[in-house]
Amino acid sequence: MKTVGVVLAGGLSRRFGSPKAFARMGNKYFYEYAVAALAPHCDQIVIVTRPELVERFPNELNVITDDESFVGLGPLAGIYSVMSVIEAERYLVLPCDMPYITESVIGGLMLYQKESVIAVKTDDNYHPLVSSWHRRVKEQLRQSLEQRRLRVMQLLNEVETLWIDGDRFTKHANKVFKNINYETELERGEENECNG
DSSP: OOEEEEEEEOOOOTTTSSOGGGOEETTEEHHHHHHHHHGGGOSEEEEEEOGGGGGGSOTTSEEEOOOGGGTTOOHHHHHHHHHHHSOOSEEEEEETTOTTOOHHHHHHHHTOOOSSEEEEEETTEEEEEEEEEEGGGHHHHHHHHHTTOOOHHHHHHHSOEEEEEGGGTOTTHHHHTOOOOSGGGSOTTOOOOOOO
């Protein structure tokens, strides 16, 4: 069963002030944390980003931009674009702005098999982009994009989605599943330490 990792790195990062993929925590870029978390569990990894950022990534990485029909339409466009380029059974999705997520968290998510979407929630928060998407969702994903229904949660309410409590994967769920939206949220010099 082929699994493709999808790193979403095309956001405009308005609040952060610069492309979050290239923000640093410790000695790594944010996107490197995402790749490291996905790599042990995927046959290959694809980074989806904006055209002006493509050349900032190392040549050895597989970096694409949105499908030309859905350019700039957000995370759903990024996920669909990878599905269109590479056929796989499922797609493990991770945004580039969650540097505390580790390979053990992704490994926990991989334990759940479903022919739809599996995603993470913590307390009352939903994290639809820390998720596993089965190839069978591709057609509904395309229809949502064509109809410009671009909210991820709206689509996940329409397809069968299994929400898994993040506490099953880590003792530090509120920190691990936090999107970093402002530079001030980073603890300077900190490495990724939330493994347990």
